[in-house]
Amino acid sequence: METVLITGGTGLIGRALTTALLNRNYNVIILSRKINDNASMRNNLAYSIWNIEEQTLDANVIASADFIIHLAGTSVAGKRWTRKRKQEIINSRVNSSRLIVDSLKNIPNKVKAVVSASAIGWYGADGLTPAFSEASTGKPNPSSGGEGWGEVFEESDPPAKDFLGNTCKEWEESIDPVTQSGKRLVKLRTGIVLSKDGGALKEFLKPLRFGIATILGNGKQVISWIHIDDLVQLYIKAIENESMNGVYNAVSPNPVSNKELTIQLAKSRKRFYIPVHIPSFILKIILGEMSVEVLKSATVSAKKIVGTGFVFNFPTIVAALG
Numbered sequence: 001m002e003t004v005l006i007t008g009g010t011g012l013i014g015r016a017l018t019t020a021l022l023n024r025n026y027n028v029i030i031l032s033r034k035i036n037d038n039a040s041m042r043n044n045l046a047y048s049i050w051n052i053e054e055q056t057l058d059a060n061v062i063a064s065a066d067f068i069i070h071l072a073g074t075s076v077a078g079k080r081w082t083r084k085r086k087q088e089i090i091n092s093r094v095n096s097s098r099l100i101v102d103s104l105k106n107i108p109n110k111v112k113a114v115v116s117a118s119a120i121g122w123y124g125a126d127g128l129t130p131a132f133s134e135a136s137t138g139k140p141n142p143s144s145g146g147e148g149w150g151e152v153f154e155e156s157d158p159p160a161k162d163f164l165g166n167t168c169k170e171w172e173e174s175i176d177p178v179t180q181s182g183k184r185l186v187k188l189r190t191g192i193v194l195s196k197d198g199g200a201l202k203e204f205l206k207p208l209r210f211g212i213a214t215i216l217g218n219g220k221q222v223i224s225w226i227h228i229d230d231l232v233q234l235y236i237k238a239i240e241n242e243s244m245n246g247v248y249n250a251v252s253p254n255p256v257s258n259k260e261l262t263i264q265l266a267k268s269r270k271r272f273y274i275p276v277h278i279p280s281f282i283l284k285i286i287l288g289e290m291s292v293e294v295l296k297s298a299t300v301s302a303k304k305i306v307g308t309g310f311v312f313n314f315p316t317i318v319a320a321l322g
């Protein structure tokens with residue numbers, strides 16, 4: 001039985017991934033900052049504490065792992081992006097990567113591959129983003145690096161020169177040195193994860209309970225999303241398929257506009273709803289700089305991952321929300 005060590009395995013993606021790995025007969029060890037009293041207990045599942053500030057962990061978990069999946073990082077959403085919060089967002093990822101990199105260098109181990117989360121925040125906003133629209137700037141969005149609208153971001157595109165672009169760059173670079181220890185490295189630039197258990201979908205659903213379908217800004221911004229079950233299968237493929245190497249966009253092949261996602265969600269819940277536009281300026285007041293997260297349009301390509309032979313079980317938004 002092979003062992004998968006998952007950092008941040010207690011989170012939304014980690015919990016779903018753990019269940020799938022256990023069902024596939026892997027041992028799973030979750031590296032966590034603290035053991036939670038109501039942590040899930042199952043055969044072949046263990047927890048181990050690491051201390052990222054002090055850069056310490058149990059050497060045995062590194063020695064016994066065949067694969068490492070690196071998900072740890074404080075949430076990008078939820079709290080305003082103050083200077084302190086931004087530093088936490090970066091540090092939680094970069095410093096945890098450093099502990100993995102150093103552990104693989106210093107502790108004898110048999111780890112074959114490391115798979116790290118990254119995010120489509122790498123790419124920034126495409127030309128459909130309201131703040132960058134032709135009407136307001138008279139020219140295409142500079143961060144999309146190309147001409148025209150609805151441009152599709154691919155893995156070879158440079159990082160955006162904004163907070164999330166910089167965060168993703170530092171995050172990816174911080175885990176790169178594992179290749180110097182001879183490990184295969186896969187980085188999954190993940191889109192908005194759709195899960196009934198939490199994350200963005202839970203937030204989209206809240207106003208629907210009151211019959212309001214909230215369309216953010218002009219609603220035209222493109223959301224590159226992925227169903228959590230597909231993402232979990234992608235992580236498993238990344239550890240099992242030795243030909244996978246480097247960066248892949250973890251997004252479905254059919255991104256949708258914010259308006260389409262909201263309306264489809266309302267329809268899938270078979271509720272009476274009134275569509276209400278929340279103007280961009282209100283979102284900017286409420287969320288501050290973080291409003292870019294909900295107003296930004298990012299059309300991200302799934303071509304490379306589809307090229308590996310990966311088949312999406314939830315390729316369309318109707319299937320994902322059904």
Ligand SMILES: NC(=O)c1ccc[n+]([C@@H]2O[C@H](COP(=O)([O-])OP(=O)(O)OC[C@H]3O[C@@H](n4cnc5c(N)ncnc54)[C@H](OP(=O)(O)O)[C@@H]3O)[C@@H](O)[C@H]2O)c1
Binds near residue numbers: 009011034052
């Ligand atoms: N969900 C999405 O839509 C999405 C999209 C793109 C990328 N991602 C990335 O994928 C990864 C997993 O996402 P998720 O949705 O499962 O996140 P999540 O639910 O927030 O879980 C992340 C885990 O990271 C650990 N963590 C939290 N704060 C930390 C800190 N300050 N230092 C070190 N570890 C910390 C926590 O584990 P412990 O408390 O057990 O230590 C937590 O369970 C994240 O890095 C996220 O940025 C997610």
